[in-house]
Amino acid sequence: MRRRHSAEEEADGVLGGEIGAVARAITAIENDLPAGHHVLNRVFPHTGTAHMIGITGPPGAGKSTLVNELIRSYRAGGAKVAVLAIDPSSPLTGGATLGDRIRMLEWHNEPDVFVRSMASRRFGGGLAQHTLTVAHIFDAAGFDPIFIETVGTGQDEVGIASLAHSTVVVQVPGLGDGVQTLKAGALEIGDIIVVSKGDRPDAQALARDLRRLQTLHDREDSPDDRWNPPIVMTSAIEQTGFDKLSAAIRSHKEWLQQSGTWEVRVRTMLATEISSRVQRDLMRRIQSQSVNQDAAINAVLARQMSPLAAADRLLESLSNR
Amino acid sequence: MTTPSTESPMTDQSDQPVRILVAKPGLDGHDRGAKVMARAFRDAGFEVIYTGLFQTPEMIANAALQEDVDVVGLSILSGAHMSLFPAIMTALANVGRADALVIAGGTIPAADVTKLKELGVAEIFGPGTRLQDAIEFVRQHTGAMSEAARDAS
Numbered sequence: 001m002r003r004r005h006s007a008e009e010e011a012d013g014v015l016g017g018e019i020g021a022v023a024r025a026i027t028a029i030e031n032d033l034p035a036g037h038h039v040l041n042r043v044f045p046h047t048g049t050a051h052m053i054g055i056t057g058p059p060g061a062g063k064s065t066l067v068n069e070l071i072r073s074y075r076a077g078g079a080k081v082a083v084l085a086i087d088p089s090s091p092l093t094g095g096a097t098l099g100d101r102i103r104m105l106e107w108h109n110e111p112d113v114f115v116r117s118m119a120s121r122r123f124g125g126g127l128a129q130h131t132l133t134v135a136h137i138f139d140a141a142g143f144d145p146i147f148i149e150t151v152g153t154g155q156d157e158v159g160i161a162s163l164a165h166s167t168v169v170v171q172v173p174g175l176g177d178g179v180q181t182l183k184a185g186a187l188e189i190g191d192i193i194v195v196s197k198g199d200r201p202d203a204q205a206l207a208r209d210l211r212r213l214q215t216l217h218d219r220e221d222s223p224d225d226r227w228n229p230p231i232v233m234t235s236a237i238e239q240t241g242f243d244k245l246s247a248a249i250r251s252h253k254e255w256l257q258q259s260g261t262w263e264v265r266v267r268t269m270l271a272t273e274i275s276s277r278v279q280r281d282l283m284r285r286i287q288s289q290s291v292n293q294d295a296a297i298n299a300v301l302a303r304q305m306s307p308l309a310a311a312d313r314l315l316e317s318l319s320n321r
Numbered sequence: 322m323t324t325p326s327t328e329s330p331m332t333d334q335s336d337q338p339v340r341i342l343v344a345k346p347g348l349d350g351h352d353r354g355a356k357v358m359a360r361a362f363r364d365a366g367f368e369v370i371y372t373g374l375f376q377t378p379e380m381i382a383n384a385a386l387q388e389d390v391d392v393v394g395l396s397i398l399s400g401a402h403m404s405l406f407p408a409i410m411t412a413l414a415n416v417g418r419a420d421a422l423v424i425a426g427g428t429i430p431a432a433d434v435t436k437l438k439e440l441g442v443a444e445i446f447g448p449g450t451r452l453q454d455a456i457e458f459v460r461q462h463t464g465a466m467s468e469a470a471r472d473a474s
Contacts, residue, residue: 020417023389031337094338095363098370101384105372108380114387119338119368 007035011042017080017141019111025137026116029130040133043140048266050144051253052135054160056126056186057170059152062196064103065236066170066245067147071104071113073246074145080112082143084135086128088151089119096120100149114143125159126150129280132163132273145249153186161189162272165265166252168245170194171210173202178209190229192248198233198241207233227255285318292317339367339465341392342385344376346409349399354426358394361452367459378405382412385421391463397427402437410440422462426450 005013005024013021025043028036053070055063067083074081085100098117107113116134123129127150138146150160161167169190181187187210195207210231230248234241256262287293296310305313343359345352352374362369370388372380385393393413397405406425413419425437426446434445443462446455459465 019386023387027340027389033337089368090363090366093364093366095366096338096368097359097363098368098388101370101388102373105376105380108377108383116387117368117370121338 007038007042010035010039014039014043014137014141015046019114022114022137022141023116026134029133029137030118030121030128032130040136044136047136047139050135050139050146051166052132052139052146052148052164052269053249054148054150054164054167055170056150056153056157056160056167056189057194057196058154058172058175061152061170061172062234062236063149063152063170064100066168066194066196066234066242067100067149068104068106069234069236069242070147070246070249071107073242075107075110075113079145080114080143081145081147082114082116082135082138082141083147083149084116084118084131084138085149086118086120086126086131086151089121091122094121114138114141120151126153126157127159127163129276132269135163155183155185158186158189159272162268164269165256165262166191166249168192168194168249170196171206172196173200173206178205178212181206181209181213191227191252192245193229193231194241194245195231195233196235198235199237203233203235207231225255225259227252227259227261282318286314289314289317339392339459339463340370340388340390341367341394341459342370342372342381342388342390343394343396344372344381344384345374345396346376346378346381346405347397347399347401348375349397349401350374351398352396354398355394355396358396358426358452358455361456362394362459365456365460378408378412381409382416382418385413385418386416390421392422392424392459395423395425395427397425397429400428402427402429403433406437406442407440410442422459424455424458426455 010021010025014025025036025039029040055067057063064085071081083104087096087098087100089096096119098119101115101117104115107115118128118134120128131148135146135148148160148164150157167189169186171193193210195203195210197203214231232241232245232248234245256265292314296314299305300307300310341362343355345355359369359371370384370390372384381393395409413421423442424444424446425442429445429447437445444458
């Protein structure tokens with residue numbers, strides 16, 4: 001049996017950077033256990049300094065490999081690095097295969113590199129419900145930077161940008177023509193755009209399309225202190241581009257701090273975390289009144305009520321409680 | 322102060338999936354079995370951390386620690402289990418995870434099974450094991466609800 005630790009012990013363990021305490025606190029938060037809340041309450045005042053870096057892009061684009069290279073770069077500077085690597089949960093069984101760690105195994109014996117795999121648990125948007133909350137634990141334990149690697153994403157999963165100070169959008173050649181780069185969505189949230197697999201022949205064309213789009217943007221009147229997302233080409237095979245990428249991430253952090261954008265983003269991040277929690281709890285409260293919910297669904301099924309009217313009724317029943 | 326409500330129908334076992342590490346220790350490139358088990362555990366609703374081939378005892382222990390897994394699943398077909406498994410059990414104890422349920426599969430002779438169980442390996446699943454047997458074993462030993470119990474609830 002595992003020894004039970006008090007909230008005080010666990011919080012002290014987290015603040016002292018004890019790996020076991022950090023690992024247990026993350027599990028408690030993920031599983032929404034009271035122990036997780038108690039530890040977070042104690043350590044939260046000691047957070048707020050770590051640079052949270054989101055890494056997002058399509059499945060197989062090379063996100064984990066890229067994070068592995070970034071770990072190398074930050075370790076060279078002596079940083080304590082944490083990675084929160086999210087993979088999808090099954091919509092059918094809730095199970096998950098978490099396979100990002102396998103790309104980062106070379107750090108397995110390095111106490112200052114903490115890789116934690118996290119299942120999305122059907123949260124959606126390429127994230128898990130408790131993403132930022134878990135990142136606070138890493139922050140409290142002295143990890144900085146903290147990489148948040150999303151589930152493989154497509155065009156529309158932009159939630160990561162509200163949970164990280166800096167967002168790196170990874171693109172790969174071969175997924176379509178230049179029209180794809182014109183589309184709204186994921187590309188717009190990148191503070192840094194990476195063209196991964198730069199050794200592929202069509203990588204240059206993708207980089208060119210992305211750059212053209214950007215020069216169009218640059219011609220518009222805009223304040224001088226605006227951040228222009230750099231486009232960085234990387235290749236794990238040829239081991240190129242990663243120094244440039246980590247330099248770009250560091251300059252983005254500097255820009256955030258100098259422009260005052262850091263504080264704006266932190267506010268957005270925490271507001272997003274709070275509202276996501278509120279939404280979840282509201283949904284659970286509605287679902288816990290399964291009688292009302294069943295009645296509403298039945299009424300909609302019988303075409304006696306529209307889906308919108310049913311939703312209104314469920315929300316009303318909540319406030320009337 | 323938010324306290325998670327325990328009466329919510331969502332707050333059941335599904336909120337605390339079994340976390341299991343699936344790893345292949347040592348120099349052994351045969352990962353079909355490990356992949357089949359990883360997939361079977363996934364389909365059973367477990368969260369499987371798959372670290373794959375060529376794992377040292379320390380890699381396995383450190384992954385078990387950081388990932389806070391309930392179960393460590395080892396697959397071995399190299400014949401080196403009698404030297405690797407004791408080292409893995411020691412490494413797990415060294416990182417404070419002697420409590421993890423360790424199960425193994427692969428080509429392990431019956432004569433070695435008793436010795437490995439004495440070391441603390443909970444169960445050995447040899448060739449021909451039904452996937453369901455391994456899954457039920459993990460469920461029973463981690464306190465996770467069986468499928469039948471979940472369906473009935």
